[in-house]
Structure formats: C-alpha cells, structure tokens
Amino acid sequence: MQLLLNIDVPDLPAAVDFYTRAFDWRVNRYLFGGTVVELQGPSLAVYLLAKPAGSAAFVDGEQVRSYRRHWTPLHLDLLVEDLDAAVAQAQAAGACREGEVGDYIWGRLARMSDPFGHGFCLMQWRGRGYEQVAD
Numbered sequence: 001m002q003l004l005l006n007i008d009v010p011d012l013p014a015a016v017d018f019y020t021r022a023f024d025w026r027v028n029r030y031l032f033g034g035t036v037v038e039l040q041g042p043s044l045a046v047y048l049l050a051k052p053a054g055s056a057a058f059v060d061g062e063q064v065r066s067y068r069r070h071w072t073p074l075h076l077d078l079l080v081e082d083l084d085a086a087v088a089q090a091q092a093a094g095a096c097r098e099g100e101v102g103d104y105i106w107g108r109l110a111r112m113s114d115p116f117g118h119g120f121c122l123m124q125w126r127g128r129g130y131e132q133v134a135d
Contacts, residue, residue: 003044005076008051009116010067012037015048018115022093023078042078069117076120083108083124090122106132 009015016037019025025041035050057063080086087097087110094115102109107126113119126132 004047005044006047006049007116007118008049008065010051010053010065011116012048012050015114015116018093018095019046019048022090022095022114024089067117069113072119075118077123078120079123079125081124083110083122086110086122086124087112095120106130 007015012035016027016039019039020027023041025039025046028038028040028045030037031047037048039046039048051065053067054064057065078086083101087101090112091097095112098111098113098119102111105126106129108124110122111119112122
C-alpha cells in the first residue's frame, strides 16, 4: 500500500514556490495538463492540485472551496532537526506562525499555516520523542 497526499491550492505556481522553499521539497513532474504538480522530498509523494476558490469541493456541488484560514481535521506534522531554523525557513517562504512555540516533555512544536489557509505543525523531538509519553 502506498499513501499519496493531495493538497488543494488556488494558485499552483505560488504553492510550488511555497512548498519547495519552505520544506526543501522538489518538483518531480507536472500532470493533468499542468494542473497537478508532484513534489518529492518527504517519504511520501505530495500532489498540489490547482482548485480555484469557489469551485465545488464535492461532486454534488453543495460545498465549495475557501482558502481563508480554516480548521481541518487533517493536517501535516513535519518532524525537523532544528525547529527554529525550520520555522524561519517556512516564514521566509510565506508561512505564518500561529502562537508561541510550545515546549513539551517530548519536544517542541510550532503551529503554522501556509499561504492557502492550510494548517501544519513543525515538530522537533526531545530525547525519544513520543516514546517518552507512551503507555
């Protein structure tokens, strides 16, 4: 089984610019007439999908896409070696930090959002990471 990650974005070139600069991901290929970009870098393929604001999110058309900052039950947690450097790199690419960096027994966490309203967290393990709090 393979996992693919699709991220809807209203501006494909801006999304490619953000994700390649913020996380050092690279463009692998363009698909579907240039409306999809496959990025490589993390241990799974990431696809940026050109989907304009106001377009139907589902076949029935009842819900439409909005790229205002929003909460979603699914977000990315990106494990990094140096949280401060990763936060600075993401912010330089256009990300927003949301609140102060959290300091926990298992490590540090920065809550962020990309320029398209998608939330993500940058995390740096301390010691054994979540193993320190596992039952």
